[in-house]
Amino acid sequence: MMMHAAVVVFPGSNCDLDAYHVLKDLLHIETDLLWYRETDIDRYELVVLPGGFSYGDYLRAGAIARFAPVVQELPNYLERQRGIVLGICNGFQILTEAGLLPGALTRNINRQFICKTVTLRIENNATPLTQLFQLGEIIDLPIAHGEGRYIAPPQIIERLKKNRQVLLTYYGENPNGSGEKIAGIMDETGTVFGLMPHPERNAERLLGSGIGLKFFESLVQETVHA
């Protein structure tokens, strides 16, 4: 089955074209930029909520975007098991605001926006997003966010760890003060993914190690074998 992907465009999204570039130009996947008002998403095997400042992140990051028609449609899409939802940075924030992923992303511990390349560890490689990595593999990806400190009540964190829903943790430095150094998680069904780092910003050798491409290649492999 050939994959068909959508990258959602909210007013204020600013990594939409970056994710589109990786899927379309690097992996040659049929990819649409999908306006936030669209709700006809069943034809996609992958829906990406990209980074940026949807609705200016006014009020709170992701707090307004969760009411966008396309986000309101996601529970039905998941219910019908149509495909995978990946939220990157602001997309991750939207998914937690919408209750599709547990926990919350709060202001960085130093109260500043941080843009830098960080080191991360793959905590679970038995998922559609990480299957091409080694367990415990150390990788580098850029982060660029002001509200990336992952927090959740202790019982939720316990549960995430027990169910192996933590995909990615900060290795060494914890740049934003996230609980348990969590940088990326998935839901219990293994179909909704949230990452604070930007794999699409390190998907080519010209821009760094290029390791970020593996996340997208993992997803392609998943749908091909599905």
Place this chain on the structure above:
Amino acid sequence: MNKQQGLSAHEYEQICQALQREPNELELGLFSLNWSEHCSYKSSKRFLKLLPTVGERVLQGPGENAGVLELENGWCVAFKVESHNHPSAVEPFNGAATGVGGIIRDILSMGARPIALLDSLRFGDLTPWPPSQRRVKSLGVEGRETPDPQTLGLSVRGGVGGEVRGVRGVFEGVVAGIAHYGNCVGVPTVGGDVYFEDAYAENCLVNVLCVGLLKKHELKRAVAQGIGNKILLVGARTGRDGIHGATFASEDLLGEREEKRPNVQVGDPFTAKSLIEATLEACREPELVGLQDLGAGGLSTAPPEMATRGDAGLAIDIEEIPVRAEGMMPYEIVLSESQERMVLCVKAGSEQKFLKIYHKWGLEAAVIGEVISERVYRIRHEGRTIAEVPISTLVGGVPEPELTPSPPSQRRVKSLGVEGRETPDPQTLDLSVREGPGERSWRDRLKRLLQSSTIGSKRWVYQQYDHTVQTNTVIGPGSGDAALLRVKGERFGIAVTMGGNGRYCQIDPCEGGIRAVCESAHNLLSVGAEPIGITDCLNFANPTAPEVYWTFEQAIRGMAEAAKAFGLPFVSGNVSFYNQSETRKIYPTPMVGMVGFVRDIEHNRVPMGFQHEGDLIYLIGNPQGKSGGSEFLKVFYNVVGGELEKTDLELERRLTQAMLTLTERRLLMSAHDVSEGGLLVAIAEKGFPRGWGARLVLDDISEEALFGEWPSRFIVTVAPENARAFREVLDGAGVPYQLLGTVGGRSLEFSGQAIAVEELQEAYESALSALGAIL
């Protein structure tokens, strides 16, 4: 009234003569803005004419919202720098934020997608916090660090606070404002520079450069033409903010700063982001005639400027303009500088198509007027004409003030001193470095220099800026002399840099102007790019003072001379005068932004740092010179002065040719321009990226030789097997060079002493925190 409007008696007379009557209040407002220094360049244009503006790649030179150069395969680059000094001094957060917004819309006006931002910032000297002030007003939590509430940057989002809080507060506010706007709007901030000097303590400089990318056929102009064509106002609603912003930027910044705060606009980067996307959609429609952003002067300046370019007239209807508040007077509506607005001129009958695009993005859009045949700017209110002025008088009709440049009587100042400190005469200083350990060993001196605010790492600043969004940043801030961007799907790349050392200009404005151009060119050459065009931002004090006006003239003459030597055109620019308070003038600070072209970004780009053990380290260029204006004189002796070595432009030309050949033939393993801090600082910095040290053999180890700043020098490394080819290129070009040593180990070694690169890097990275600038 005239005083508030910033018009002189002579100018008022000219207006009455042109109108054949007294202007009404609104008309006077129109003239006030259009004839302000900020909008009219009345004091600067006679010297700006000296700058070269033509070149093979020039598609659009000065006169539009930005300059445009042709690259390859139909691609073009649009770029321009603009200042937002006055607003940032008064309200740092919003002043800086709206500076970013304004220049982005200038690039957008050319039909280009904004792809990069750079900021050159100048603030007063940072001094360490006195210990007594450190603990006040903070209760702290036991066992934790106790931050100083003054440094918490509480204005960070939204800028609600924003009271003028001294140098540190201005610095933090400006950085937070740039981060707030640039990050949200999704344009990466890839470079720039920051200096701290007393001269900028009351007048910070905030110069923002934006680069845009477009295809040649997509180029747009800020023109209104075709009688009956419609004028659209799009973007945000018009509010009461920023009235007379341009007038206030055309005066000295005196005590009444608080009163000026309402003159500063408030930025909304979210609206700006939607405005970018909607406008790029609109630019694809063939019925778009022209577009321009609303910046300084708002509706009082943009529509008549567009009509001037179209050789037409223009009428607008006040009641059609979407406003933010009830009961706004026509005067307020026309002069408002509310941000995130643009004016479009579209073919009659196509209005609905454009309104729909903007409405889809949740933006305001309204048809507010049309192009008319009479060459006037007519403002109507409910069918009644409430202002009407001839376009030719309004735009470009301002009389040039009679200013006379005159050099200051005491030109040969040997030392300018640093306020409040002892000022030794540089002529009598003992500049030899003593052997052995202690305060005067080169190791300690090098560490101190690396830790100075001018030279030390600006990581705290650029880490707050998103520099990787849009996934084009190949070399970002802190990792090269210039930023390097790829163009997706193409082999070539674009390099860009901006800077300018005001200290050099204070000592010798002409030589300072020359160096500003050369330094930017060197930054580009260092990453493997060929310089192709310039944008400039000329920051000066009050031009009615003859010696200030003289420095302005001299700096321009220097820049023009250097640009001609390199064959580089100035394609856009900005002038900011009146950067002075009651007690202090800024250093004359011409900032030069420059764009370079890299033919093959994969193979021709050159890293800054040492790459491999055993590579040979060469100095190429001028082996010796005078070191006036050097950072080491200020840091070690409290001296801002001395004599500048004159740049040899003939050598610069040969040096450029040699660097381009070396790049093309891929003979350089790394390259770094020698600038602030001189030779040893440049070598140390080359060790940081990979932690490599170097074993050096240096004949002259005097302070002047090690730390002196003079022009026309690069430090490069070459693989041993390429040394011969490398030397042949330089011999052929007639450029001097000198083998300084080899890359290796983890420390910097010469004359029997060594210091770990790690220790040097620690000093370099701690520069801002050591000064208490950051927590």
